[in-house]
């Protein structure tokens with residue numbers, strides 16, 4: 001097992017710090033497959049029963065003898081709760097354009113006519129396994145009212161969490177992701193869009209399977225909920241790895257002095273989350289003109305949001321990645337590096 005550091009921010013303030021870990025160990029594929037089939041099997045039979053109930057049982061039970069849909073509607077008026085409750089399952093058959101369209105619904109009246117406890121959506125962009133899940137389980141425990149979880153994986157991967165786990169059935173319909181390509185941003189937009197379907201989600205945090213929290217939940221929640229800024233890394237870097245990646249074919253939408261770079265890991269509020277998923281202008285420019293050696297996941301959101309809403313950005317991320325060793329990947333730490341003192345130093349912003 002290798003540990004890769006992804007930590008802390010510039011001093012002073014509490015941050016969600018994290019450590020990246022690459023875990024080589026795998027469970028037995030056959031057992032995993034067995035579990036997966038059971039899992040899907042249950043899901044399918046549930047939805048068939050549901051369809052059946054709605055189509056037939058519902059109507060017949062409510063209005064015996066009179067089989068019209070209109071009468072059944074009158075019979076069971078819908079409450080507001082019916083409209084605002086989150087989807088029962090994360091599984092759906094929407095393709096990306098359907099999903100993004102649906103997720104872009106925004107209420108035009110700002111006050112909620114119901115008690116809404118705003119939540120943080122923790123969105124994990126992963127290859128599959130979550131080797132650090134035990135730490136997250138402890139982090140989330142007791143805070144059920146204040147968070148939701150979404151996990152994007154390799155499409156074929158089926159997580160094997162027990163029903164008591166916070167990660168149980170938190171996988172969203174996923175697609176293949178290639179490092180440094182637009183499919184990475186697509187996956188991030190897919191995570192955001194799925195999370196937007198739940199009206200109680202107010203803040204959206206992108207994490208990887210290699211992240212761990214270094215502050216407790218209350219601290220993280222308080223910090224994020226009280227900030228008037230969203231924590232999107234965005235800086236103007238001269239030189240080959242910053243402005244050097246800009247292509248003036250992006251004009252007129254993106255000018256070189258609007259070009260930004262930032263860590264892939266971000267926190268965005270609901271407004272910015274909607275802005276990200278509804279974007280149809282910058283998307284095509286970045287898709288065409290930001291390909292390796294331009295890493296689109298480091299430039300697209302920071303640049304677009306800097307152009308649209310600079311006053312809402314903190315311009316720094318809450319997830320620290322240690323790039324101090326140079327190269328295309330952040331520093332990797334062996335397990336011997338991880339000591340109590342080391343973690344403390346990170347928490348206090350001393351590294």
Ligand SMILES: *[C@@H]1O[C@H](CO)[C@@H](O)[C@H](O)[C@H]1NC(C)=O
Pocket residue numbers: 027028029031032035160161162
């Ligand atoms: C899946 O989970 C069950 C119960 O939690 C466990 O017994 C089994 O070993 C797991 N399988 C894999 C492949 O991890």
Ligand SMILES: *[C@@H]1O[C@H](CO)[C@@H](O)[C@H](O)[C@H]1NC(C)=O
Pocket residue numbers: 229306310311313314315
């Ligand atoms: C972030 O940068 C933008 C310009 O890129 C600026 O307008 C904004 O004030 C900055 N945010 C903070 C918190 O300094």
